[in-house]
Amino acid sequence: MNVNLKLDNWHAKAKANRWLRYFTVFNRLALAAGFLPAGIVKIMGERFASGLSVNHPMGHYLEALHLTGYYYPFIGVVQILAAILLLVPRTATLGAIIYFPVILNICVLSFAVRFDGSLLTSPLMVLANMYLLCWDYDKLKYIFLYKKTIPQSQLHVQPVLNNKFPVAFFAGVALCIAVLVLVITHVFDIMPHNNLADCELQCGNNRYPDACHVFCNDIHKRGKSLGESLNEYHKAIKSTTLHK
Known part of the structure; x- marks a missing residue:
């Protein structure tokens, strides 16, 4: 067949x-x-x-x-x-x-x-x-x-x-x-969510809460793009890691 x-x-x-x-x-x-x-x-x-x-x-x-x-x-x-x-x-x-x-x-x-x-x-x-x-x-x-x-006849x-x-x-x-x-x-390490309050709510469960707050402020207060905010987030993580 x-x-x-x-x-x-x-x-x-x-x-x-x-x-x-x-x-x-x-x-x-x-x-x-x-x-x-x-x-x-x-x-x-x-x-x-x-x-x-x-x-x-x-x-x-x-x-x-x-x-x-x-x-x-x-x-x-x-x-x-x-x-x-x-x-x-x-x-x-x-x-x-x-x-x-x-x-x-x-x-x-x-x-x-x-x-x-x-x-x-x-x-x-x-x-x-x-x-x-x-x-x-x-x-x-x-x-x-x-x-x-x-042809229909061939269908079983x-x-x-x-x-x-x-x-x-x-x-x-x-x-x-x-x-x-x-x-x-x-799939995502951090989410912008719909408003500042919801965004910062996830920071309590984040391994890097300070970096999370930086991300939320960049998105909802400073109006930065998602790409820029993610870059700042990862920079803040690196800075926190280096100072430990």
Whole structure:
């Protein structure tokens, strides 16, 4: 059996499972719910995450983005368009395609500036979006893989709904989420957090509390960039180490 036929059979089995169909609908609804409010805020011209300080690394970005004129509401239009397309079964594939580059950009941005607000949700949304793209593999395969159509008779799956709960799949989903949470909570040595109080709260558990306070002041009081603040943080650590 060639690779294309194997993929078609795996995909047909997945699409014939009632629980995976429910999971697909859930992902579409969840992703749409994530973009609709954010898109409306942008179209109305309001600054996203208005409670976030401008001095925060994400605050720098959002403030500049808010001042880009019609580009800012344009992003909102794209978000709402992707969300609406996801909610309509006939256009859900197009919605997933439009959604993916937007959420991937948000995910990379969240990690780049260490933004608490979307540090966990954005990678989960990326994974959910990737699942939806895989769900529509039968439509997208002609673009990325091949154009030869495999006859239905060659597929080893009957087009009948299967009610068996896919334990292994959902166990994998749970494991993926757990690993993601574990990585996110341990990948960064220090976080700017959303305000000065939250930032300094972590200093009590930091091996170098003085360096931590320097970092928080650089971010939230002096308005320095994340890169500059991290450099000062590591310099303060070296200075503390040398004087011990």
